[in-house]
Amino acid sequence: MRTGIFFCQTEDDRNLNIDAIAKYSANLPDVEVVQVFGPGQRPEITIICDLVHSNNLDRIVIAGEMPGYFKPVFTRAMAICKGNTDEVRIASFQEHGAKGENAIDRAKAVVACASMGVPFPLVAISGGNPVNHSTLILGGGIAGIQSALEIANAGKAVYLVEQSGTIGGHMAMFDKTFPTLDCAACILTPKMVSIGQHEMIHLFTRSKIESVSGIPGAYHVKVRQRARFVDVKSCVACNQCTEVCPVKVKSEFDAGISLRKAIYIPFPQAVPNAYLVDETKCSYLLSKGEKCGVCMKKCPKECINLNETDHIIDLEVGNIILATGYDLLDVSGIDQYGYGKFPNVLTSIEFERLTNASGTTGGKIVTKTRQINKKTGEEEWIFSPDGLAPKSVAIIHCVGSRNKKYNSYCSRVCCMYSLKFAHLIKEKIPDVNVYEFYIDMRAFGKGYEEFADRIREEGTYVIRGHSALVAMHNGHMIVRGEDIINDRLTEFEVELVVLAVGLIPSHDTKELSKMLDISVDADGWFSELNYNGSPTDTEKGGIYVAGMCQGPKDIPDTVAQGSAVAAGVLGSITSKKGIGHLSSIPLSEIEKRAKTIHTI
Amino acid sequence: MAIRVNPGFIDVLDKFGRENIQLCYQCGDCSAVCPHADEFYKFPRKPIRQLQMGLEKKIETTLEPWLCYYCGDCSDLCPRNADPGATMMILRRYLSSVYDWTGLxxxxxxxxxWELGAITIIGLMITLLFSVFNPNGIVTSLTPEGGVKVNEMFPVETVNTGAHIMLITIAGFLISNIIRMWYFTILKDKTLKISFSSYVIQFRQLIIHFATQVRFSKCKDKKYWGFHWILMSGYTLMFILIVGNLKWFQTDKIYLWYHPQRLLGYYSTFGLLLGLVYFFYGRIKKADQIFKLSHLSDWIFIVLLLFTTVSGILLHIFRIEGMPVATYYTYIIHMAVLVPMLCVEVPFSKWSHLAYRPFAIYFSELKKSALSIRNREKLFLKHN
Structure with a gap:
């Protein structure tokens, strides 16, 4: 078949050496024309028609980062020239993962396959490596828990590695889930307990992977487990150590709105249900055993060993699942909302802990009360169960999301959880005024739009218009914004402000991507192989992504991905075909295979 | 009344220096942060929405862009980097062209x-006029104080007549444009009934805002207002001295330094220079939002003003020091920059904001009072 290859580039293309690929493709069999269009240069239909005519082309290959964008022009040109429009083929570098070290070879292979009319995955992915039956899961949030259970229930071993002292992740911190208003803990804690009790799951809390080597199907992973200083097996969570511990620090689990001790349990339902010592705060450990150590003396089971050291664990696994989740954007840099300056401006996660029945106020929504710190004599604002309920609350959407200065993407969950907050406030405080300031209401899921309607009907003021600033006037907080639908500028006096903070990739995403040699996208989330076709696979065989670490998503989607990943892992174990690896085949081999199929 | 939509309207603004208007997703942050937006005039978001929708006729009647002083708070806050402040600036240019019936x-x-061409042509004509049709040529004899006899070289009567002709022409254009502005913004809006008394009562707004630009001081950073006011006062004073009172200002006799003629001249020169240095520095350094985007018309007007000021200072020095030849040529250069600047910039380009802005504030106050009366009536009807 007489083939013409056209390279089309959009302006924001990455710097692949298109000329080198063009030179290579000119030597491919049956290639008559190779034409390169520069970035931003649009292929003209008349030029294409002329080339098709003069060279009598039967097949057109459009090559580039995202060549699908240009397909309509070429299809039309082919139709005008009375050619077969099915022979307009796409050679997408992005889709087939031409990036990283051997990007050029991959791109060449993609073009070669397209020019011979052979689907790229058919020749470029092959099974081969035998698969170790155990799986490593990084991250013990809902995504990691879900896939761990799916795989373990199928009878395969799972190593679940979690950075903090307990599994559960962010979901354990939530009060209710939208739109059904189910209690988050009621869904999560049974799953957590099953993780702890499952004979096929080996749980490593306070652990991080240090290095990964090997090939898909047989990875060697080195895990460092930080010392817990408490023996998990013998600890009965009697709480006596915490009672005597003199050190008080902000609780991570309570998003910093309450205090915990240096020896603590993150929350009562933690798995493993045992105490741990924060080595960065414990005065015994900081003073190298000179001070304190009262917890050791107090413990009736003698399970505290403050001289414990870190453990290094070597694992042999076949598949690795990344479920590392997300962090919240630091909003103290966005000074227009006064976070950190005004005491009663909260982030969404802080509010989530405030309204949670297991939170510091027992689920009572209150404003902060001022008190004098007895030790330092400084004034501080704390949440106390005796605090006053706010009469009016403002919830501001899109703080740091959809904003070119911070995150240009939509964090996807904020609209819905903000509406959920409005409901919880209305439910708990009678006669409260709740103002929701939104830009666009993104109620996209099943039952979400109905949920948004319900919140409006409940009497929440849902205002179209992102409020610009929170200011203090004579001791009252004022939220200033424009109510666009009612065409007026608004100033509301509120007592509590909740900022719907944007989500960012977990802080160690970059480090992991380097260690595992997989890429992250422009916003820092792990890149999936194909957004539509294989959203949980990565370019590297045997490594999968699940949940938020691939991009913002809500709990239903996260759980679905957790299960989807398990299907991929179990498939690779049971199919006996082994794990294919895109980059494991050299260019010449791909060419040879393509030619064989081509000649058949 | 149906509103006609012109989908291509946004492209018309390309030529006026359009920025990223389509990026705006209507969050309203800009209107909320703007110190000038109030319950009647909600901008910049609303005019931007009208632009996006192509409501050309609606934009023609809008006064909001003139109420903006481009402090840049909105552009700093804009989550989309759509630069609403710059859009207001562009709209001001567009509106000036709408008000101007000549199309120039x-x-x-x-x-x-066109802009540079017009300035060059008028400049050449003035040079020609002064060098060819000057009856006396260079007068080398000096006055008893040792100054140059400027009035003999360039008879003040003739120059003054010329200045008055120019003044009448400029004023004619400018006033007719203001009348058109009034037609577009007040008269076209049939729903508003503005009483004669309110025209009289609100007239003070025009005077106050022309003289002080006090609204500018409502912006967060007050130094812009300070420098702008100093420049403006220097300019206006010099304009009055030269165009209105040339006979008193251009004398052969050299007065002592504390004479009002010299003091007033020195003040306005100082104001002009200080303002110009500040604006040049800002526009070159581009550190503040207000100076980030400079259209050609912004540059031309400060460059011409700088040339005029510097040549004016030189003229003064040469005259006092008794240097007839230098005085002669500097005078011609001074005129060849000054006249085109006034003829082109005042009625048709950047300088016209000197008139449009106070009038826009005047008109906006008129509209506001009419609107508040209407709102009160509505409220009254509702309650009864």
């Missing part, structure tokens, strides 16, 4: 060839 304003704003 549109030409000058959209084509640098």
């Amino acid at each position: 304003s549109r030409k000058f704003y959209t084509s640098y060839k």
Whole structure:
């Protein structure tokens, strides 16, 4: 078949050496024309028609980062020239993962396959490596828990590695889930307990992977487990150590709105249900055993060993699942909302802990009360169960999301959880005024739009218009914004402000991507192989992504991905075909295979 | 009344220096942060929405862009980097071209060839006029104080007549444009009934805002207002001295330094220089939002003003020091810059904001009072 290859580039293309690929493709069999269009240069239909005519082309290959964008022009040109429009083929570098070290070879292979009319995955992915039956899961949030259970229930071993002292992740911190208003803990804690009790799951809390080597199907992973200083097996969570511990620090689990001790349990339902010592705060450990150590003396089971050291664990696994989740954007840099300056401006996660029945106020929504710190004599604002309920609350959407200065993407969950907050406030405080300031209401899921309607009907003021600033006037907080639908500028006096903070990739995403040699996208989330076709696979065989670490998503989607990943892992174990690896085949081999199929 | 939509309207603004208007997703942050937006005039978001929708006729009647002083707070806050402040600036250029019935304003704003060409042609004509038709030529004899006999070289009567002709022409254009502005913004809006008394009562707004630009001081950073006011006062004073009172200002006799003629001249020169240095520095350094985007018309007007000021200072020095030849040529250069600046910039280009802005505030107050009466009536009817 007489083939013409056209390279089309959009302006924001990455710097692949298109000329080198063009030179290579000119030597491919049956290639008559190779034409390169520069970035931003649009292929003209008349030029294409002329080339098709003069060279009598039967097949057109459009090559580039995202060549699908240009397909309509070429299809039309082919139709005008009375050619077969099915022979307009796409050679997408992005889709087939031409990036990283051997990007050029991959791109060449993609073009070669397209020019011979052979689907790229058919020749470029092959099974081969035998698969170790155990799986490593990084991250013990809902995504990691879900896939761990799916795989373990199928009878395969799972190593679940979690950075903090307990599994559960962010979901354990939530009060209710939208739109059904189910209690988050009621869904999560049974799953957590099953993780702890499952004979096929080996749980490593306070652990991080240090290095990964090997090939898909047989990875060697080195895990460092930080010392817990408490023996998990013998600890009965009697709480006596915490009672005597003199050190008080902000609780991570309570998003910093309450205090915990240096020896603590993150929350009562933690798995493993045992105490741990924060080595960065414990005065015994900081003073190298000179001070304190009262917890050791107090413990009736003698399970505290403050001289414990870190453990290094070597694992042999076949598949690795990344479920590392997300962090919240630091909003103290966005000074227009006064976070950190005004005491009663909260982030969404802080509010989530405030309204949670297991939170510091027992689920009572209150404003902060001022008190004098007895030790330092400084004034501080704390949440106390005796605090006053706010009469009016403002919830501001899109703080740091959809904003070119911070995150240009939509964090996807904020609209819905903000509406959920409005409901919880209305439910708990009678006669409260709740103002929701939104830009666009993104109620996209099943039952979400109905949920948004319900919140409006409940009497929440849902205002179209992102409020610009929170200011203090004579001791009252004022939220200033424009109510666009009612065409007026608004100033509301509120007592509590909740900022719907944007989500960012977990802080160690970059480090992991380097260690595992997989890429992250422009916003820092792990890149999936194909957004539509294989959203949980990565370019590297045997490594999968699940949940938020691939991009913002809500709990239903996260759980679905957790299960989807398990299907991929179990498939690779049971199919006996082994794990294919895109980059494991050299260019010449791909060419040879393509030619064989081509000649058949 | 149906509103006609012109989908291509946004492209018309390309030529006036359009920025990223389509990026705006209507969050309203800009209107909320703007110190000038109030319950009647909610901008910049609303005019931007009208632009996006192509409501050309609606934009023609809007006064909001003139109420903006481009402090840049909105652009700093804009989550989309859509630069609403710059959009207001562009709308001001566009509106100036709408008010101008000759069509020259549109030409000058959209084509640098037209603007520079007009300035060059008028400049050459003035040079020709002064050098060829000057009866006396260079008068080398000096006055008893040792100054140059400027009035003999360039008879003050003749120059003054010329200045008055120019003044009448400029004023004619400018006033007719203001009348058109009034037609577009007040008269076209049939729903508003503005009483004669309110025209009289609100007239003070025009005077106050022309003289002080006090609204500018409502912006967060007050130094812009300070420098702008100093420049403006220097300019206006010099304009009055030269165009209105040339006979008193251009004398052969050299007065002592504390004479009002010299003091007033020195003040306005100082104001002009200080303002110009500040604006040049800002526009070159581009550190503040207000100076980030400079259209050609912005540059031309400060460059011409700088040339005029510097040549004016030199003229003064040469005259006092008794250097007839230098005085002669500097005078011609001074005129060849000053006249085109006034003829082109005042009625048709950047300088016209000197008139449009106070009038826009005047008109906006008129509208506001009419609107508040209407709102009160509505409220009254509702309650009864």
